[in-house]
Amino acid sequence: MSATLGLADLTQSLLDGAYETELWSTFLSQLSAATNSDFAILLCQPPGWRQDDALQLIWGDARIEESKDIHRRHFVSRDPNSGDTTSEATPYSLRDLIEQDQGEHTAFYTELTQVHGVSDIRQIRVREPSGVDAWLTIVRKVGAFDRDVDRLLEQLAPFLRGVLRNYVTLQRESFTASLASEAIRRLQFGWLALDRNGKVVDCDDVGSVLLQRSGMLGRSGAGRLKIADANTEKAILDSIRVMSTSVEAQPRAVSLSRDPWLDMLLVPAPRRFIGTIGKPVVVAYIHGDSWRIADRCGQLIDLFRLTKSEARLALELCRGRSIAEAADDLGLQVETARGYSKKIYAKIGARGQADLVRILMGSVLALAPDIERLPR
Missing domain, CATH: 3.30.450.80 (Transcription factor LuxR-like, autoinducer-binding domain)
Incomplete structure (x- = not known):
């Protein structure tokens, strides 16, 4: 030997x-x-x-x-x-x-x-x-x-x-992890890991595409998270600083865009990561739709023979808005919105808002497009 x-x-x-x-x-x-x-x-x-x-x-x-x-x-x-x-x-x-x-x-x-x-x-x-x-x-x-x-x-x-x-x-x-990642991608979720200064230290594929092409969020030359709306960016950075110092900090939801729909949920990182990417203190979960409202409304009209007004209200209700909130966003009277909702439930075959969400999320509308279709 x-x-x-x-x-x-x-x-x-x-x-x-x-x-x-x-x-x-x-x-x-x-x-x-x-x-x-x-x-x-x-x-x-x-x-x-x-x-x-x-x-x-x-x-x-x-x-x-x-x-x-x-x-x-x-x-x-x-x-x-x-x-x-x-x-x-x-x-x-x-x-x-x-x-x-x-x-x-x-x-x-x-x-x-x-x-x-x-x-x-x-x-x-x-x-x-x-x-x-x-x-x-x-x-x-x-x-x-x-x-x-x-x-x-x-x-x-x-x-x-x-x-x-x-x-x-x-x-x-x-x-x-690959199965979980694919399931999250199909649900149109992405995530960013942020340090105490708002620097993006890691992200998944969906998060990376959003940073590069969405126009609603991005990364500065120093790697810090940038938001198109200055007030929203300040609120997010303030929340990150609070979460980095307080173990009792609560998650915070932030609306980044209504059209196309894009929301962010900030939560304290569950544990510190041992590695070379930095020290993430917050995970920002991003959830949205790569289709614009007009596109989604057109799809609802095609599938369920809704009118344009009914389709817009159905989309708002499916996104968790109450009748009153949706009416205010769409410039409708609450009673008018209620009347539309009854017609929507009848045409779609839903017994209420929860059933509406179930039916729409079980239809082809819930199929997540490839991340290449995310807004540019």
Whole structure:
């Protein structure tokens, strides 16, 4: 075994490997060099998954597709890497694997040794708590591995298990976060993380587009949040300063625009973020509609055969306005607005304002347009 790379170097590259563009490429190359292997393989396989679907990484004189092809041809009925047939954290040699197989896959091992020229293998398995197995395999075409290689793999096993657990957890959290992010985007929500001075330290995709193109909010040269209306900007910055100093500060809702509709909710950041982006003290949730009122009214007219006045009132009611508030905004008498609302409920089939919101939000009107349609 090569003495140029020790356990500390391999452990460090194993820990760093989850963040490489080519996952664990440094670790696999270092392991191959340290053990004088021709190639090294890392396979991460969740329970019930076929090897074809698992994460398989190879370094050296081998190709992933070639490895998968061999597996498909020789292991149809049973996965050779079944955790039920091997002890965890125990190195297995080529001879051990052949003896354990009991002749079930003689053709596979014959191909490995006679066609591909494999002279020896060391394979070790670890399993993290949710049941995902990681198989670390090194292969040599000339000579055999010695006991020092076995000891090295045994020493690496607990680190590999910990790294696997962290990677599985990160993948699960990433998947959950991506689903939540997509759901929020479809509900036409975005967010900005702001520090105590109103500087934007982070944002999601919708928030980024709004900052760049909405015309209602933006970012100064110093990165501070800018609002088109000066009085609204001052109120927002005052609220941020209060929230940055008071643990009892309450969330504050701010209307940024009525046409197109755009609202902001300022809430104290739930916890301080440890990282390089800054210290967010407030999260500004942004909710709006990329369609202008005239467009939405036209869609309501098309869908439910409302008049223009009825469509405008229906849109206001759907946005949470009371009859009196909507009447005032639209320049109507309250009784006139009530009369319109009865006609709206009858045409749409709603029993009241809550039912109106439910029906409209369940219609195609609720489909969020792509963020590329957000106002310029």
